[in-house]
Amino acid sequence: VGSFQPSEHQHVRYNPLRDDWVLVSAHRMRRPWQGQVEKPPQEDVPRCDLSNPLCPGAARANGEVNPQYTSTFVFDNDFPALQPDAPEPDACNHPLFRAASARGVCKVMCFHPWSDLTLPLMALAEIRAVIDKWAELTVELGASYPWVQIFENKGAVMGCSNPHPHCQVWASNFLPNEARLEDRTQRQHLQERGVPLLLEYARLEAQRKERLVVENADWLVVVPYWAVWPFQTLLLPRRHVCRLQELSDSERDSAPTGPHLGADCGHWQLHAHYYPPLLRSATVRKFMVGYEMLAQAQRDLTPEQAAERLRTLPEEHYRARPR
């Protein structure tokens, strides 16, 4: 058997944010791949295409015409999963048939007027405008909704059909599963150890360095010790930030909102999750299927190996070019 090597010997790791486990079997990377191959991301996206409903001046599904926007542009999703006025489900108190109201708002936010860009290809000032808009929407929607979820589905493999750089903002009158889970675990950690979970974690990762991808004065990016997706990363501020209002000029917060605005949220730490679907290359993805859905997530390389590969990537974006 020999001594334990995480990159050789399968083991399970505990995820303290979700209170569950991941199976790490790094030796599986030797497995040949004959499965599905994804199309590489579209390379020849036209900068402006009036048939694309996200472009400045284009018409959307509901007939509205977009303004000639020059920075970010926010509008209501034409097919929202959450609407402000859904009626209350009929009361049924059987514990196996429980329903509750779901109300909210779904917004779409374009990052930039050009379709041939993505966030990493944008100029710093343009990215800053995106973050300012996120903060603005969080304050606006967070005034009445307990949760505001900002997310980007990037690329066809993540179900996104439109190459125009954009994200979505869904606010809801309920705390979604993941938020509820992370709220519980972070609250418990603060009680037990007197320090917010993700603040303690960021400090340790900044020292240990083996899962660090990139850092600056304000932020850290790590492949978390408990990462499930091959190249999953976690963005963490260096100091304790739990509300938008606390942010310095170079930081932005998307912490608990709505009825939680006045509550004590000292356990919560602002963070962003990145879940790229890829495993071996830009066209071979990780499938989270049978065992993962029915039993437990499984990963094929260690978080430390993933962090090392991410660290050695060139500073320059592979599609960077003079504008």
Place this chain on the structure above:
Amino acid sequence: VGSFQPSEHQHVRYNPLRDDWVLVSAHRMRRPWQGQVEKPPQEDVPRCDLSNPLCPGAARANGEVNPQYTSTFVFDNDFPALQPDAPEPDACNHPLFRAASARGVCKVMCFHPWSDLTLPLMALAEIRAVIDKWAELTVELGASYPWVQIFENKGAVMGCSNPHPHCQVWASNFLPNEARLEDRTQRQHLQERGVPLLLEYARLEAQRKERLVVENADWLVVVPYWAVWPFQTLLLPRRHVCRLQELSDSERDSAPTGPHLGADCGHWQLHAHYYPPLLRSATVRKFMVGYEMLAQAQRDLTPEQAAERLRTLPEEHYRARPR
């Protein structure tokens, strides 16, 4: 606003097996789809192809040659995520860096010698041989491992590259997340209500009928009230079955095993989950992406609508043909 209609008005439903919620927004089905389209399942699979490592007489990655099997055929996965002899991870008692040993066995099981069949195209006696083999493997592996997970990844969209009809059997020295969760919720339900959760649920669904897909004297198939995948179904026995040994000739069990063999498992009920990835057709899938991964699962048609569509499908399999 008007009165509540589940097929018109978004709401959340509680999943008592996982202790979490799903967002149901059926009006989203009206949304046009311009996203990724999957390749339809391969139609012209040759019955026997010696270059396919799952065929009788073919050579596998490790050089072994398969026997000329005529029914099921089981062998060890050549790239197992779980092996019997992994060493123990080094002790580290920090609550944010917890690892534990993972030991187990991964087996592959071919259902039939022909590559151009799938389970629903096989003869009853052939399917019965598969179920008998599942029971046999559960007894064999369950003697030493606490959990034996049987699963089939079906089709390229589920990461399966080999059309030959087969499943996998992964046994582990730990109770995986999903099993642990379902164990806790079922145990608690029995304590609180004096009847196993899934037995009570099956009885109610058999009366209500709106989520029933198919039933016979022994079994029910329903789209669960809390289904996450558009056409997710749940297979349930009509009577309380928690161990393999209790099964009548026409029933089979895959209940808790290993150290739990002797334990009181009266709360547990045998069941099978089906998570088909499809949404609109055989080539348009449901993407469980940004909101689902970061916040909460969301579905676009109600479980009742899905059950109705499944019920109205023809009895005959679309690929059935004289053999």
